[in-house]
Amino acid sequence: MQMIIVDDEAHWVDNLSTTKPWHTLGIELVHKAYSAQEALGILDAYPIDIVISDVLMPEMTGIELIEKIRERDKKIKCIILSGYSDYEYTKEALRNQAVDYLLKPPTDNDLFSAVRSAIDQLKSEWENITSYERMGNILRDNLPLLRGQLLQSALRGERLSMEEWERKLENYSLPFNFGNCALMLVRMEEEFEQYRNKGQHLLEYAIINIAEEIFGDFAYVWGVKDDYGYLSILLQFKEESLGIGIDMSMxxxxxxxxxxxxQFLKGTLSIVLSEPFPFPDRLSDRYRHAVAHFRQIVGDEREFVMRASDLDNSMSCGVLDTVHAPPGLKNLLEAGRWESAEEKLSHIFAELEAKWSYSWEHCLEAGYMIASSYTYYCHRNGYMLEGLLEQDFQLLQTGEAFASIGKLRSWSFDALGKLKERASEDVKDIRSVYVKKIQRFVESNLHLDVSLRALADHVNLHPTHLSKLYKYETGEGVSEFVFRLRMETACHKLKTTDKKVYEISAEIGYLDPAYFIKVFKRQFGTTPQEFREAHEQPNRVL
Structure with missing residues (x-):
């Protein structure tokens, strides 16, 4: 857990943050803030769990700070410290769901008791959110949707390990196992078109339920509406039904x-049944074949039950499964998932060598897809593939890159490496642009709101992302940069101008001169006026 202590009196913050054994309560990190605005900046950048705040501070009270916190995150626990036993403050703190209201100076027992109470509340809330019972209820409520998504993914060709299949089949209470299955593809005919935008999904659900009732005597049933609008229903025969005329029964x-x-839904169906196949290995193959059967063999016929002949008898060739299986190479490149893109290429070439080592056309199919994905990525990011690959681009133009699986593999991985290198340079350049934009904005608007949130809005980034990006690029936090620039600017103005301290305070963003003086003294060990007198220049230009 992380906690922040907020008080304009530095000795309170420093004492409470450094001298108390917070680690014994499970507090891993204690942040310090000397104003409410500074606290809000830290809250935007870090996952704060608990806030201990003074009630009376310049610019914003502790009560107002809690209200701001509530707008950001209702789960953060707040504790108020005050030197005043004021009923109105207490009432406002409780109204804003403060955990406790402690008078200064709090005893260690009182302080630790309040923090322990906040921790207990947090644990209770998160345990309720993550409880097995709650998750179980959510899983049960969404079970039909999750089952449908799993079958849909398998039909599309998305691959899972056997361990993952076992886990999901068990979690989703699906009585399917690895072994023979059959697929039934159902097309709802034109009578159902009138319901397309008014309740057709209920009719689809009803048809799958009827199928479960009819086939349930001898098979387990698992159905979903697929990407082509068919109802895809997977059937796995129960052990006691094997060997008793399954084909006839289907x-x-x-x-x-x-x-x-x-009879009951007033519409007709056309049905294609697959041959038995091993589940889940051949599910996607059989599904594509059944879809092709509908499109190419069945034609305009309707209201039939037809068995799709075995794949080996009807297809002399096939497509590269891995090339077309999601996620596509183009999507992986767009997402910057470079390791996954390398893994995708490895799977493509493994399939080429295992199944199509004799087929130049399949090598060409893979090569065109890879080259097209690379070209799209370059154009999407504002540059040409030819300029990036230079000599390697000629291998693409002459077709030499496609001459063999080995040459295509070499060309593909070399080109991917150059894409990745260019992307890394682009990211670095983008970070540099954001840093310069932030610094220019702060330098020009030091007298205005230059909080982390305001800067994030200026460059259209999330505050947390901006904070990490700036720290990574410069080694300095955004708030540290703003504070350093304010102090440097104050020193410069004190040494080179005769402006009043309150004028300098306003010009660098401190509306309360007294607070500016306090911050300046804490930083340099001297007041602004004492600093000016110590650096007095006889020939200063006004």
């Missing part, structure tokens, strides 16, 4: 499904 049950839907 066709008979499919015709019964048609009949019941026509």
């Amino acid at each position: 066709e008979k049950s499919a015709m019964q499904l048609q009949s019941k839907v026509k």
